[in-house]
C-alpha cells in the first residue's frame with residue numbers, strides 16, 4: 001500500500017514558524033476566544049487580535065458599517081479593551097487554548113506605540129507584534145505615520161527599539177508607491193510587512209443626502225479589494241527581502257493560493273469570517289488538499305512561483 | 309448534541325412562502341437547536357459575493373429531535389438580501405450561524421407581560437409568547453402595522469385565541485386600534501390601576517422610534533422595558549464591533565455590541 005504523501009504546509013515568517021500559512025486578520029476575529037464555539041483555534045497559523053491601544057478606546061459613533069458591492073466599509077474607530085486588560089485577561093486564555101497569536105497595536109503618538117509594544121514584549125506566548133500604521137478611520141490610527149516612507153521609517157525604528165518581539169508592520173494601501181513604503185519598513189528593522197489594510201472609501205444615501213457612516217469615510221474590505229491587494233502584495237514582494245504577509249478579500253483556499261503564488265509568505269483572512277465563521281480553517285484544509293492533489297511537498301515549492 | 313451555542317451550519321429549505329407581506333421559511337438543520345426567545349441567526353447561503361454579508365433574522369421557531377432539526381424564520385423583503393431569500397425554493401441550500409445574542413429575560417416574580425411588535429418585530433416577540441404560554445404567565449400583545457394587510461397573519465399568532473389578548477394597531481385605522489403601538493399602550497395604561505401597572509413588564513421589538521417612544525412612556529411609570537434593537541450587523545457574534553449602540557451605565561456612556569450584549573437591552577440603559 002502506498003501512503004499518500006502528507007504535505008508540509010508550515011509557513012515561515014522570518015524567525016516565526018507557523019503551523020500553516022493562514023492567519024485571521026485583525027479586527028475581524030475579536031480577541032480570538034470568540035471563535036472557540038466554532039472550532040479549535042489552535043488549528044490556525046496564527047490569530048491577529050483586534051488593534052490594541054494603551055488605554056481602552058471607545059471607538060466611533062454608529063453607524064460604523066455598511067455593505068457595498070462585494071465588500072463592506074467599516075469605521076469602527078479601533079474600539080478595544082486596552083493593552084492592560086488584554087495582557088491580564090485574554091493572553092493567558094489564548095495561551096491555554098494552544099493558539100499562536102500576535103497583537104495588532106496602534107497609538108496616538110509614537111510614545112504610545114512604544115509603550116504598548118513594551119508592555120507586550122513581556123508576554124511569552126505572544127509570537128509577534130503587528131504595527132498598525134494604516135488604520136484609515138481614526139486620525140491618530142497611524143495613518144499619519146503610515147502614509148509616507150519617511151513617517152513609517154521613523155515610527156518603525158522607534159518601535160523596533162522598544163521590543164525584542166518579531167515586528168510585523170501593517171501597510172496602508174492608501175499610498176502612491178507601496179514598494180517605497182515597504183522598503184522603509186524593512187530598512188527600519190521590520191521582520192515582515194503585512195498588507196493590505198482597508199482602502200479608504202465612502203457610501204452616500206442619496207435620499208437623505210447624507211453619508212451612510214457617521215465617520216463619513218470608511219475602510220473597504222472583502223472580495224471587492226482582492227485584485228488591488230494582490231497587485232500590491234506582488235509589488236511589495238519584489239521590493240523587499242523580508243517576508244510579506246498578504247491580505248485582502250481572501251474568501252477561499254484558491255484566493256489564498258493566489259497570494260502565495262505572487263510571493264506572500266503567509267496570508268490573513270478578514271471579512272470572510274463574518275459570513276462563514278469557519279472560513280479560516282476551511283481555507284487551511286483547502287490548501288492542504290490542493291497540495292495533496294498537486295503533489296506539492298511544502299509551501300516553498302509553490303510560493304512565489306508565478307509564471308510570468 | 310443540540311445546538312445551543314453559536315455554530316455555523318448548512319441547511320436545506322423545506323419551504324419558503326409568503327403570507328401577506330411576510331415570508332415564512334423553514335430550514336432543515338443537522339441538529340435540533342435550543343434557543344431563548346429574542347435570540348437570532350445570521351442567515352446566508354446564496355451563491356456569490358453580492359450581497360456579501362449574512363442577514364440577521366430572529367429565530368421564530370425551532371423543532372426536531374436528536375440529529376435532525378428545523379428552524380423557522382419570518383421576514384419581510386427590505387432590500388437585496390431579503391429579496392434574494394424570498395426567491396429561494398424547497399431544497400435550496402442555506403447557511404446560518406446560530407443561536408446568537410442575548411434574548412429576553414423573564415423575572416421570577418409574578419408579572420404580566422406586554423409584548424410589543426412593530427412591523428416585522430413580531431417575529432422576535434412571538435417566541436416569547438410561546439414561552440409565556442407554556443409557563444402559564446399572563447401576557448398581552450400589541451402588534452403594529454401601517455395598514456391592515458401588513459399585520460401578521462392571524463394563524464401565526466401564538467396564543468392569539470384568548471379574547472382581549474391581542475391588540476392589533478394600524479396607523480391608518482383599517483384594523484384594530486387606530487394609531488401606533490405606543491398610542492395603544494398609552495390608552496391601555498390609562499385604564500389600569502396602579503397595582504396592575506406594577507406587575508407589568510414590556511418586551512418590545514420594532515422600529516427604533518417605537519422603542520424610544522414606548523420607553524419614554526413606560527419607564528417614568530416604573531414599568532421595565534426590554535427592547536430588542538435591530539442594528540445593521542456584519543458578523544453577528546461579537547468580533548467586528550460594527551453593530552454598536554450607545555448605552556449609559558453609572559453615568560458613563562459607552563458603545564455595546566447589539567449582537568453580543570444585545571439584541572435585547574434594558575431600555576433604561578439605551579441612549580435613544
Ligand SMILES: Cc1cc2nc3c(=O)[nH]c(=O)nc-3n(C[C@H](O)[C@H](O)[C@H](O)COP(=O)(O)OP(=O)(O)OC[C@H]3O[C@@H](n4cnc5c(N)ncnc54)[C@H](O)[C@@H]3O)c2cc1C
Pocket residue numbers: 063064065066067212348359363364365366367381382383384385386387388389390391428431432537538539540541571
Ligand atoms: C437581531 C435582529 C433580528 C432581526 N430579525 C428580523 C426578522 O425576524 N425578520 C425580518 O424581516 N427582519 C429582521 N431583522 C431585520 C433584517 O435583518 C433586515 O431587514 C435585513 O438585514 C435587511 O437586509 P436586506 O439585504 O434585505 O436589505 P438592505 O439592502 O441591507 O437594506 C435595507 C435598508 O436598510 C438601509 N441600510 C443599509 N445599511 C444601513 C446602515 N449601515 N445604516 C442604516 N441603514 C442602512 C438600506 O438603505 C435599506 O433601506 C432583524 C435584525 C436584527 C439586528
Ligand SMILES: Cc1cc2nc3c(=O)[nH]c(=O)nc-3n(C[C@H](O)[C@H](O)[C@H](O)COP(=O)(O)O)c2cc1C
Pocket residue numbers: 025026027028050051074076078104132135170196197198220221222223225247248249250268269270271272548549550
Ligand atoms: C470591521 C473591521 C475591523 C478592522 N480592524 C482592524 C484593526 O483593528 N487593525 C488592523 O490593522 N486592521 C483592521 N482591519 C483590516 C483587516 O485586518 C484587513 O486588513 C482588511 O479587512 C482586508 O482584508 P479582508 O478583505 O480579508 O477583510 C479591520 C477590518 C474590518 C473589516
Ligand code: FES
Pocket residue numbers: 540541542543544545546547548549550551552565566567568
Ligand atoms: S455585528 Fe459584529 S460585533 Fe456585532
